[in-house]
Amino acid sequence: MYDTLTLERYAEVLYWALSRARTASYKKSDIILVNYDIDGLPLAEEVCSLLHDKGMIPVPRMNETPRMQVDKYSKANNKRLTTIIPGQRDLYNHLNGSISIYAPASLGHLADIDPELIAMHGKAQQPLRSIMQTREDMGVFSWTLCMYPTQALAAQAGLSLEEYARQIEKACYLNKPDPTLEWRLFAKKVDELTEWLDSFGDCTMQIESESVDMSVRIGQRRKWVGFTGRNIPSFEMYVSPDMHHTTGVYKSTLPTFRSGNIIGDIQLIFKEGRVTKVTADHNQAFVEQQLNQDAGAALVGEFALVDKRFSPISAFMANTLYDENHGGENGSMHIALGNSYSNTFSGDTEQLTEDTRKTLGFNSSALHWDLVNTEEKRVVAILPDGKRKTVYENGMFTL
Numbered sequence: 001m002y003d004t005l006t007l008e009r010y011a012e013v014l015y016w017a018l019s020r021a022r023t024a025s026y027k028k029s030d031i032i033l034v035n036y037d038i039d040g041l042p043l044a045e046e047v048c049s050l051l052h053d054k055g056m057i058p059v060p061r062m063n064e065t066p067r068m069q070v071d072k073y074s075k076a077n078n079k080r081l082t083t084i085i086p087g088q089r090d091l092y093n094h095l096n097g098s099i100s101i102y103a104p105a106s107l108g109h110l111a112d113i114d115p116e117l118i119a120m121h122g123k124a125q126q127p128l129r130s131i132m133q134t135r136e137d138m139g140v141f142s143w144t145l146c147m148y149p150t151q152a153l154a155a156q157a158g159l160s161l162e163e164y165a166r167q168i169e170k171a172c173y174l175n176k177p178d179p180t181l182e183w184r185l186f187a188k189k190v191d192e193l194t195e196w197l198d199s200f201g202d203c204t205m206q207i208e209s210e211s212v213d214m215s216v217r218i219g220q221r222r223k224w225v226g227f228t229g230r231n232i233p234s235f236e237m238y239v240s241p242d243m244h245h246t247t248g249v250y251k252s253t254l255p256t257f258r259s260g261n262i263i264g265d266i267q268l269i270f271k272e273g274r275v276t277k278v279t280a281d282h283n284q285a286f287v288e289q290q291l292n293q294d295a296g297a298a299l300v301g302e303f304a305l306v307d308k309r310f311s312p313i314s315a316f317m318a319n320t321l322y323d324e325n326h327g328g329e330n331g332s333m334h335i336a337l338g339n340s341y342s343n344t345f346s347g348d349t350e351q352l353t354e355d356t357r358k359t360l361g362f363n364s365s366a367l368h369w370d371l372v373n374t375e376e377k378r379v380v381a382i383l384p385d386g387k388r389k390t391v392y393e394n395g396m397f398t399l
Contacts, residue, residue: 020229023139028055040103110260190226209377214248238304240340242361296365302336331395338367
């Protein structure tokens with residue numbers, strides 16, 4: 001698939017991204033979890049080799065294969081689905097970083113599994129996610145994730161495996177002599193954009209396109225976030241808005257994949273922050289189950305915009321990591337239903353207690369589901385003083 005030089009470049013980019021994502025600098029003997037699908041083994045080996053070179057302690061862990069996942073849900077009882085394996089909490093309490101390599105051998109293998117079982121297992125893993133979030137807020141943990149090309153992804157996207165691999169190579173700057181330098185230069189542009197977006201304060205964003213007519217209130221004590229290192233690639237500018245004030249209609253235009261289910265157009269109607277009606281072109285029951293899994297699942301946790309000048313991703317990639325960063329002709333936007341990001345809080349995250357989260361409208365949920373719209377759109381900021389400012393049109397920020 002990729003030659004040794006490309007794999008080495010990919011590993012270097014992932015390590016740099018992991019370092020950028022953490023407040024404190026990495027040091028020797030830090031423990032780094034390396035999660036990978038079996039088809040991503042070549043990259044996982046290169047990442048572990050680099051971590052050894054850096055003096056780190058890599059903990060390689062292969063994810064379940066499609067059959068293992070099907071057996072887990074079809075044969076296991078409730079206790080086995082909700083049990084946290086002994087040793088997991090201890091490991092997570094000592095992790096300093098995590099690199100995840102997504103390389104699925106199948107996309108639709110869980111389509112016939114009861115979605116309640118999938119949600120039950122996901123909810124049971126929340127304590128582990130909470131540990132990572134706490135350590136991240138403390139500045140002693142960071143994570144990044146990436147994708148490795150597979151036949152399953154390429155087939156679903158309607159591309160050959162070689163074409164799919166080239167899309168990844170281009171999006172991650174792996175075809176450049178110094179990919180890390182390219183990301184550093186992009187990060188500087190991001191800093192300028194986020195400072196500009198922050199200057200609008202607690203405004204309301206009005207979004208209009210052919211099938212979107214909605215408003216999102218940014219909220220108090222917020223900051224916009226761009227490239228953090230948590231995703232490779234990442235071209236989005238995002239914020240976790242006030243969950244109480246989303247209104248209007250939103251529709252995704254790119255298919256989304258979740259827990260083995262493929263869902264096309266999803267239309268959401270919001271009132272006072274909450275989804276009051278949802279329709280999907282298929283797998284309606286699964287979508288409804290996802291939105292009903294907890295109190296925060298039907299509220300917005302993220303609002304994001306992608307400038308087409310930055311993102312080279314123009315093809316449908318059949319994966320959220322890439323599709324939420326779609327550039328194309330019109331740029332793109334996405335909202336995420338469910339959990340919000342504490343790194344969009346403008347203060348010290350230690351101050352972001354549960355009560356403060358609720359007061360400021362930071363959503364909490366086991367769900368975080370990105371839904372992408374690629375239509376031509378206009379985004380207008382209604383400022384606290386009532387003035388209006390167009391911030392995004394023709395697929396680009398107006399800065």
